[in-house]
Amino acid sequence: MNVSVRLFLGYFLMLGLAAWFVLNIFTHEAEPGIRQATEETLVDTAHVLAELAAPEVVAGQLADGRFARALAAARGRSPQASIWGVRKDSIDFRVYVTDQRGRVIFDSAGLAQGEDYAQWRDVARVLKGEYGARSTRAQADDATSSVMYVAAPILHDGQLIGVLSLAKPLSSVMPYIGHAEQRVKRAGYILLAASALIGVAFSAWLSWSINRLRTYARDVSEGRKADPPTSGGRQFSELARALALMRERLEGKQYVERYVQNLAHEMKSPLSAIVGAAEILEGKPADDDRRRFAASVGEQARRLQTIIERLLMLARVEQLQAPEEMRRVDLGELLRRCVGERSMALQARDLRCGLAIDAPLAVRGDPFLLQQALLNLLDNAIAFSPAGGNIEIALHRREQQAEVAVRDHGSGAPEYALAQVFDRFYSLPRTATGKKSSGLGLPLVREVARLHAGDADFANHPEGGALARLVLPLA
Numbered sequence: 121m122n123v124s125v126r127l128f129l130g131y132f133l134m135l136g137l138a139a140w141f142v143l144n145i146f147t148h149e150a151e152p153g154i155r156q157a158t159e160e161t162l163v164d165t166a167h168v169l170a171e172l173a174a175p176e177v178v179a180g181q182l183a184d185g186r187f188a189r190a191l192a193a194a195r196g197r198s199p200q201a202s203i204w205g206v207r208k209d210s211i212d213f214r215v216y217v218t219d220q221r222g223r224v225i226f227d228s229a230g231l232a233q234g235e236d237y238a239q240w241r242d243v244a245r246v247l248k249g250e251y252g253a254r255s256t257r258a259q260a261d262d263a264t265s266s267v268m269y270v271a272a273p274i275l276h277d278g279q280l281i282g283v284l285s286l287a288k289p290l291s292s293v294m295p296y297i298g299h300a301e302q303r304v305k306r307a308g309y310i311l312l313a314a315s316a317l318i319g320v321a322f323s324a325w326l327s328w329s330i331n332r333l334r335t336y337a338r339d340v341s342e343g344r345k346a347d348p349p350t351s352g353g354r355q356f357s358e359l360a361r362a363l364a365l366m367r368e369r370l371e372g373k374q375y376v377e378r379y380v381q382n383l384a385h386e387m388k389s390p391l392s393a394i395v396g397a398a399e400i401l402e403g404k405p406a407d408d409d410r411r412r413f414a415a416s417v418g419e420q421a422r423r424l425q426t427i428i429e430r431l432l433m434l435a436r437v438e439q440l441q442a443p444e445e446m447r448r449v450d451l452g453e454l455l456r457r458c459v460g461e462r463s464m465a466l467q468a469r470d471l472r473c474g475l476a477i478d479a480p481l482a483v484r485g486d487p488f489l490l491q492q493a494l495l496n497l498l499d500n501a502i503a504f505s506p507a508g509g510n511i512e513i514a515l516h517r518r519e520q521q522a523e524v525a526v527r528d529h530g531s532g533a534p535e536y537a538l539a540q541v542f543d544r545f546y547s548l549p550r551t552a553t554g555k556k557s558s559g560l561g562l563p564l565v566r567e568v569a570r571l572h573a574g575d576a577d578f579a580n581h582p583e584g585g586a587l588a589r590l591v592l593p594l595a
Contacts, residue, residue: 154297158288159253159270166272166286173217174274177282182217182226191215191228206299212292218243218283242271246283266290394421445486448595451515451522452477458494462502470508478516484595485572493568496561497526497588503550504530504586524590532580541578542566565590
């Protein structure tokens, strides 16, 4: 499973458990909390009503006095109140009053007149001088039929003369409880959805950062040029820079080891020839032999010089992540210049070079490196063309790319060699001399092409000879 998916699932699991815990606690505490708030209001109201009822209890006029008429009038009102989205159209309360023995002397609902309520918790506790309250179901099997009762003492000259109990049905506050639970659940779902979106965004960002590092690591492992990703957070940037530094150090070590081995291998043959010729020259050979061996020493020295120069240039190009100089380069003009520079080599072998340019095409790149790549393609074609043959150079557009095709009319390359012509130091015998070159020309061409976000390939032409191509993106 993807590490980002694992992090997201873990994050969402923890968040979900926390949200469930909070929602569960709230939904279980909502009803008790509203009950407590209602009870606190009932306490205040009961004590106010007890003070208002006291004079009429003393006078014995409670049942038909102003207090009873006021309660009856209040019960008949319609408040038409909207409280947090809940509509209230009736007055939901009941008031009953008992004497100092607990017998009901007044009931606003007319239900318990004359009954003994001395054993009910609200009345009994107040008669003992304590706080009295109770909650009783009107129907034993229906929790929503519960009624809250809060009692207050009725006092006259500091003496207890009765108890007033104020009742409020729970059904009148249940809409507020349900409304509060719905709002909390809605907010919880929104929170979970928002948290999920944040988790998805975080996971996507993390996956993007990790994938960039993975892509960079793959490019490095496959030898492709790549810049270390520097976005995605400080830690990812530091990790990318650490990987880049490790890559540079490892590549530098491997690069030096590989090139030293290759250079030693390629220099062994010319050096052996030079040493052998020098030993013969020390013996004072005949003039013809002396000239022949001296010429061999010069030829092998020039070969060593060519190997070293091309190897240094190839090493410099391979170490570049981007061209050192980027400017607009006219490929047609550059090709004409390259043909002009190789005019002596063409004349020496009586070769004709045709240049076909469909239209002016320009690329952005390093003029010097591009010229070296084109010269290497042309040198390769000259070396493998038969004397008096033709070389065809074509420049044409292919979608958003410029393609330079260089064809010779030689014997082409053996099939087994086609997959290796771009390998360092791999070379085939030249047509004119039968000798091998440095084997660094085509590798340099491909490195220059890749440095400019292009490509190079080599194949045998269907009609004979070889065809080398350099493809570059247009400016």
